[in-house]
Amino acid sequence: MRLLFLCLLPFLLGCAPMYNAPKDSHFKSLVEETITSDNDDESILFVIAFSGGGTRAAAMSWYVLEELKKIHYRFVKNGTVINSNLADQIDYISGISGGSFAATAWCLYPDNMQVFENNFINKNIQKSLVEYMFWPPWNLIRLLSRSYTRTDLAGEYYHHHIFNKKLFRNLPNRPKLLIHSTHLATGEQFLYTQDHFDLLGSDLLSYRLGPACAASSAFPVLLNPITLKSYVVPESLMKEAKYRIAKKNSVEDIDAYYYCFMREFFNDTTNKWHHFSDGGLVDNRGLQIVLDGLSTNGFINKRLHETNKLLRKLIIFNVDAGSFPLDQTCKKQQAPRVLSVVQYAATIPMDRLSGERWKAVKILGEEIWQTTQSSFHTEETSNYKNLEKPYCIEISFRAIENDSLRTACLNLPTSFYLTSEQLNLLKTVVPILVKNEPELSRLIKTVEDDYLYR
Amino acid sequence: MQFLKVKLNKPVKKKVSVLINGEKNGYVNELLMLDEGWIEVSVDLPEAKTKEIKLKNTTRQKPMEVVI
Numbered sequence: 001m002r003l004l005f006l007c008l009l010p011f012l013l014g015c016a017p018m019y020n021a022p023k024d025s026h027f028k029s030l031v032e033e034t035i036t037s038d039n040d041d042e043s044i045l046f047v048i049a050f051s052g053g054g055t056r057a058a059a060m061s062w063y064v065l066e067e068l069k070k071i072h073y074r075f076v077k078n079g080t081v082i083n084s085n086l087a088d089q090i091d092y093i094s095g096i097s098g099g100s101f102a103a104t105a106w107c108l109y110p111d112n113m114q115v116f117e118n119n120f121i122n123k124n125i126q127k128s129l130v131e132y133m134f135w136p137p138w139n140l141i142r143l144l145s146r147s148y149t150r151t152d153l154a155g156e157y158y159h160h161h162i163f164n165k166k167l168f169r170n171l172p173n174r175p176k177l178l179i180h181s182t183h184l185a186t187g188e189q190f191l192y193t194q195d196h197f198d199l200l201g202s203d204l205l206s207y208r209l210g211p212a213c214a215a216s217s218a219f220p221v222l223l224n225p226i227t228l229k230s231y232v233v234p235e236s237l238m239k240e241a242k243y244r245i246a247k248k249n250s251v252e253d254i255d256a257y258y259y260c261f262m263r264e265f266f267n268d269t270t271n272k273w274h275h276f277s278d279g280g281l282v283d284n285r286g287l288q289i290v291l292d293g294l295s296t297n298g299f300i301n302k303r304l305h306e307t308n309k310l311l312r313k314l315i316i317f318n319v320d321a322g323s324f325p326l327d328q329t330c331k332k333q334q335a336p337r338v339l340s341v342v343q344y345a346a347t348i349p350m351d352r353l354s355g356e357r358w359k360a361v362k363i364l365g366e367e368i369w370q371t372t373q374s375s376f377h378t379e380e381t382s383n384y385k386n387l388e389k390p391y392c393i394e395i396s397f398r399a400i401e402n403d404s405l406r407t408a409c410l411n412l413p414t415s416f417y418l419t420s421e422q423l424n425l426l427k428t429v430v431p432i433l434v435k436n437e438p439e440l441s442r443l444i445k446t447v448e449d450d451y452l453y454r
Numbered sequence: 455m456q457f458l459k460v461k462l463n464k465p466v467k468k469k470v471s472v473l474i475n476g477e478k479n480g481y482v483n484e485l486l487m488l489d490e491g492w493i494e495v496s497v498d499l500p501e502a503k504t505k506e507i508k509l510k511n512t513t514r515q516k517p518m519e520v521v522i
Contacts, residue, residue: 305480
């Protein structure tokens, strides 16, 4: 009997997913850590956000990064001319669902882009996931457990076969990776950052990158959520000034209300297990993090006020792989089936809302610019004197001028597999979109002017 | 967007950080751009007082001034 138990032990242990660990008391938070590196021009803040959309989004984002890598960026740092490229200037990289894979891979393999192309973009991930269910054979046994789901298995596949067993602690300190998911019970955005792991009393650095991307792409109905364990200490989340002040603002400010609601929910120690699904349920373009960053004490807001190193360029770059397939439902009398309606409900309102967020980002950028215009410089505003008009750059299929190319791109499927013809289509359009983006052209011109006239 | 300027009642020679809701954000005597609503303001000096203020109806030309 004992022998049988010992033989089954590895399988029984394997039936539980790899949960997050409690926070180490010696843990040093990344949040306040300076995000910098040798080839970083500290006078710019570059935030790039990749939307969801399966392999379509991952490939489009990756090809945009390839194009940015070709754009020469030179600047003077400590009296030395640094020859770099625009992609190396990214400070924050945000990804949702398919976009989260490209964002994570960029942090791991910026100098060997072929790795991600081979392991993800050019691969039929859907087929590989099905094969992984059957081989190794104990994977099927694990799936019999109620606490181990197909999403856990997908997370493990990504961990082993895409991210080379890397954990959050293996990420470089720049760019800072922001993987989005949705907290199912509260409907709040949950990022795989230490700030959010603090809500669970948990340590981010020992967590795997694979399950984080699995959560970010766990589309409801098709895939189960990823579960994280809470180790939070009672009342610990209610002591901070930010919570107290948000409570005071929560009647007039709905965002403050949701912030308090989320903290109170996480602080309820009977909520021991938290479940996370596709980040696209609340924000399919990764732009909420930009809006949060611009609000009081957000990372962009603080950087704008950091006058020991004056900010010259604020770059908000959005890669939107949103598609809009030709709809066939109105050609038939029969109403769409329930599963189709679920898909409509889960995607269309969010696509519209994500578009509104982009408009809000541009309006805020304009407001900042108005505040800091040179005609208004006084002693108090001289801290913004170097700031140029913020660059709000958007790469989207909408901008393709050629009708047939645009239609073809907007009809690309949302899946974890694209044919080589479909990938070639993306490889054709992305350089054109990058070349024709007016805000990006303005940025490239000022980068060169900065260097020439410095 | 709202505007705030924090001043010291006893000026000091060094550059002093402002604390908004307990977090360092900007410096004394500089224009800060923040959201509308209540905030807790202090400065990064020993025994500095903390004030709760409501930011509303400010402009970049007429920011709210708080003396700590």
